Amino acid sequence: MKAAVIYHSVTGNTKNMGELIAKGMNSVEGVEAKAFPIENVDTDFANEAKCIVFGSPIYAAHITGQMMNYMLAEAGKLALAGKLVGAYTTAQYVHGGAELGIRELLDHCMVMGALVYSGGGSFGKPVIHLGPVGIDNTLDINQFAENFEVYGKRMARKAVELFGE
Numbered sequence: 001m002k003a004a005v006i007y008h009s010v011t012g013n014t015k016n017m018g019e020l021i022a023k024g025m026n027s028v029e030g031v032e033a034k035a036f037p038i039e040n041v042d043t044d045f046a047n048e049a050k051c052i053v054f055g056s057p058i059y060a061a062h063i064t065g066q067m068m069n070y071m072l073a074e075a076g077k078l079a080l081a082g083k084l085v086g087a088y089t090t091a092q093y094v095h096g097g098a099e100l101g102i103r104e105l106l107d108h109c110m111v112m113g114a115l116v117y118s119g120g121g122s123f124g125k126p127v128i129h130l131g132p133v134g135i136d137n138t139l140d141i142n143q144f145a146e147n148f149e150v151y152g153k154r155m156a157r158k159a160v161e162l163f164g165e
Helices: 013-026 043-048 065-073 098-111 141-163
Strands: 002-007 032-037 051-059 084-091 133-135
Touching (some): 002 013, 002 141, 013 051, 032 043, 084 098, 098 133
Parallel strands (some): 002 032, 002 051
């Protein structure tokens, strides 16, 4: 079963966290996951994917304009209806709007008929309610790496449960 992570990255943080999600997905037997920047999405692969996670850095409490444009103009081409989706963000500040950005991404996906999942608190720690967030200001964003990898694993396991291998 294929899974994809599609992200926009400015400084490399969102790219790195997306690759960790794909790594977690690939740790689940029967899952082949790849991460793509919005500028270079393998649309054929993403169309075949049963699970897609979208990611964006946060600027002024919103996803980037580039990611918004991608969601409006390109995400509809990925046949999201009935697929499992999730979202993640990276931000400079704890109070920067990371959760708002996750909701923006998830709202777009739900409008396209996608099934939204995160695992929430059902698996214990790390608790990932809406999606993982990495903060990189005075904190080292790599301290959040485990959350992203665990999130990828949880998403892939749920996709296998729903759609088979």
